[in-house]
Amino acid sequence: MGNCFSTSSVSTAEISPLDLAVKPPPVAVSSPAAAAQTHLPAPRLPILPPSAKETTATATATSTVTVKLYGPSNSLATSYLRFALLHKKVNLRFVPSEDQKPTIQIGSEKTSGSQEALLRYIEEKFPEPRLMIWKFNLEGFDEATPPIVKAIWLHHRSMTWHVERMLRWSEDLAARGGRRAADPSVGTPKMEIRKFAKSYTQLQELMLEHAQMEERILFPVLESVDRGMCKSASAEHGRELPLMNGIKEYIKSIAVMDSGICSEELFSLASRFKSLQMMCKAHFEEEEKELLPMVEAAEMGKEKQKKLMNQGLEVMRGTHTNVFDFLLQGLTPQEAMQYLDLLINFADPDLISSFMCQRGIVD
Template identity: 40%
Template sequence: MGNCTPKPAKARAPPPPPPAAKERVILYGPEGSLDVSLVKIGLLYKNLAVEFYAASDGPVLESNGEKVSGAPARILRYADEKFAGPAVAPAAPPAGAVAIAAALQHRSMERHLERMVKWGEEMVNGGVNCRGSPKLEMKRFGRGYGQLMEMMMEHARMEERVVFPAMDRVDPELCRSANEEHAKELPMMNGIKEYLKSIFVLENGGAAHREALLNLCHRLRVLQVHCTEHFAEEERDVFPLLEEIVTEEPQSLRPAPDELVEAMEATHGHLFSFFLSGLLPHETMQYLDVLCRCQDRNRISVMLRTVEIRLEDSGGIASKSLGGLLKATQLH
């Protein structure tokens, strides 16, 4: 009849512990206020549960019966001192808001370029961290590079339309040199775009395909080095001079944040989440603080709301790492 002794049940892994409850805070202020939105975004980066109540005055933050009010920077400095998570209080901006915004755009582009290089290397090494088929992964890569290229080209056009005309009145030679650097980057970016098209038709896994991926990584590294040097030169030579111009020129001749936003429609539109995902939380807060200086309050309000929704959907971002930011926005 055989052995009828029942087999012991397989041991089951214990269920994961429930996520820790978020600390609850209350935020009061006028509905639609940019200051209130800025504070809320900072609190969401802290991974706090934010309850909002409309009020005639604000923003006012309440935590465990303790209240703090005032400018967003003051409230967020209080949040940095009281709550765990990444720093979110924006630094006091220099006189030239456009200069600090352009420098933050550099940081985002640098990090996205670094991501593309590492992504390419992963595909060369067999796609250890890649998802789906090699063809699908290549399409994702091409889409990611297309977003980055669109943002970089808009940034260059913005500088040529907004920053360089102001510079030309003071230092025409420096302005000419900066324009020449831009002229070098466009062929490099277009070359990578066209090269990606040629990779799509190659057989996956073959020697020619691997060689093409290696060449792609090399091209990306060359672009990365060139952009890093170019950005450093602008931040060393151009932006400080731009700040001086802002303090000395009449208001009508100063570059304004509105001009920056208008010159970069895609970056502040369908690429906005992509752009911000290359910034750390305190850098994002600094950039949003610059945007809040724009005259078109309705437009900025819509942009801030998209950031709120993204953070609420992702459960907040408590990590300072770019990897955490990229995962939260599902770039690829």
């Protein structure tokens, strides 16, 4: 389901055997001055290889194709389109412009229009990977489903994939007995453990803020209509926290070992991640089966649903400011764009601008 970024700073153990990824080409700006003024999201989004069965002759999405995107650096529409283009295998150049209507240039062809029209244009020119779908997902959601339910479901998808990725990585570390990875760019075992620790810190921030959002925003709404409904889910949060903190401390202890990294400690680490994976799987399934349908059953009005979504984002401000890319990494391209759709359609523009537009370009 998910995707990981293929960069030189991650272990090959991070990459799912079923989900190969291609590093997006660097994004250039028209001048050093333009670079200093650019505040669009960092170009580190997942790109899946095209499926042989679905490849069409509409366009060849290759790294040799250069696409220029014109628009204000503080525009949500421009940021949204840039996220979309980063999923395609193209060389992307962002050119800051005062024109409020974004423009895409491919060769000598320039096209302007609304966000929706330009997204369709991108899909026609570069069919793979597909970003647009006519239904929200295959889980039975529709237009009546509260946005907070869709957001939580997508959070679960991302966290599930990242936990499984960390489990695979820990198992690979244990199988190697702490020896150097085959990929020289990973560095020494100590360097790899530091990268492992950084990745887990990002995952923990996402998981902790997600749990806080549910406890502060979602659960009170459900408890107000049926007291005790969220007791089991709250208990699950309580059981997961010590395990997550224990993993963090265990990684720290492995990182400071002077006598090398022992297989025994690494196998123990992998075992802890396996426990976390199983716990999260059961927890998420229970919430999606027992609790999320009840949010819709609570019959909240549209304004209440929108308010709930924004309150949830406020609680998860740290996640969306610090590890927004990390959250999107755990989603398929279609799911990632669905999440951006939720933010743009239901969240306060000033709030989401703080993490969608106020980010520098990383070449």
